[in-house]
Structures are given as structure tokens and as C-alpha cells.
Amino acid sequence: MTFLLRAALVIGALSYLALQRNGADPAAEARKLTGSVAAGAKATLPAALEAVPAETRDRAVRAVLARGLMAELSRRAGVDEPEPASNDTLEASDRQPAWRGPAEPR
Numbered sequence: 001m002t003f004l005l006r007a008a009l010v011i012g013a014l015s016y017l018a019l020q021r022n023g024a025d026p027a028a029e030a031r032k033l034t035g036s037v038a039a040g041a042k043a044t045l046p047a048a049l050e051a052v053p054a055e056t057r058d059r060a061v062r063a064v065l066a067r068g069l070m071a072e073l074s075r076r077a078g079v080d081e082p083e084p085a086s087n088d089t090l091e092a093s094d095r096q097p098a099w100r101g102p103a104e105p106r
Contacts, residue, residue, distance in 0.1 A: 019029055049057070 019025075
């Protein structure tokens with residue numbers, strides 16, 4: 001992992017120095033790159049939303065709004081939200097490491 005971090009650091013430093021040597025402003029180059037990425041994301045998101053059927057989109061919006069409304073009402077009422085059910089299937093004896101001996105009864 002450290003090799004990858006070092007390689008990324010070296011590549012970044014060499015790229016920065018190459019831009020400096022050519023007389024280009026590295027900050028302006030970075031803004032140009034991030035601007036084109038952001039513009040592409042802005043164009044892609046509405047197209048992806050339009051691909052979803054209107055009924056499904058409305059149902060999803062209603063579900064999110066209902067969940068948010070219920071959370072806000074319960075917060076204002078001072079009621080704690082219930083803890084989600086655990087998917088843990090381990091028994092207490094499964095959690096006891098074998099090298100520590102048998103589990104003690106409680």
C-alpha cells in the first residue's frame with residue numbers, strides 16, 4: 001500500500017514540475033480538469049433521472065420524504081428511533097476465543 005502512495009506522490013510531483021517547466025499554471029490546469037469533470041457529471045445526472053420511469057421516481061421521492069418526515073416528527077416528540085434489527089447470528093459461545101477456554105456462565 002505504501003508503494004502505491006509513494007508512486008502516486010512521485011507521479012504527482014513530476015506532473016507538477018513538468019507544468020512548472022512548461023510555464024503553465026498548475027492551478028489553472030487543475031481547474032480546467034475539474035471543471036470538465038463537473039460539467040460532465042451535471043449533464044449525466046439529469047439524463048439518468050429521466051431514464052427512470054415517472055411512477056418509480058414519484059414512489060421513491062414519497063418514500064424518502066415520508067421517512068424524513070417521520071424522523072423529524074419523532075425527533076420533535078422526543079421519541080427515540082428504534083434500533084435496526086441485528087443480522088448477527090453468532091452465539092455468545094461463538095464469540096469466546098478457543099484459546100481462552102470455555103465460556104463462563106452468566
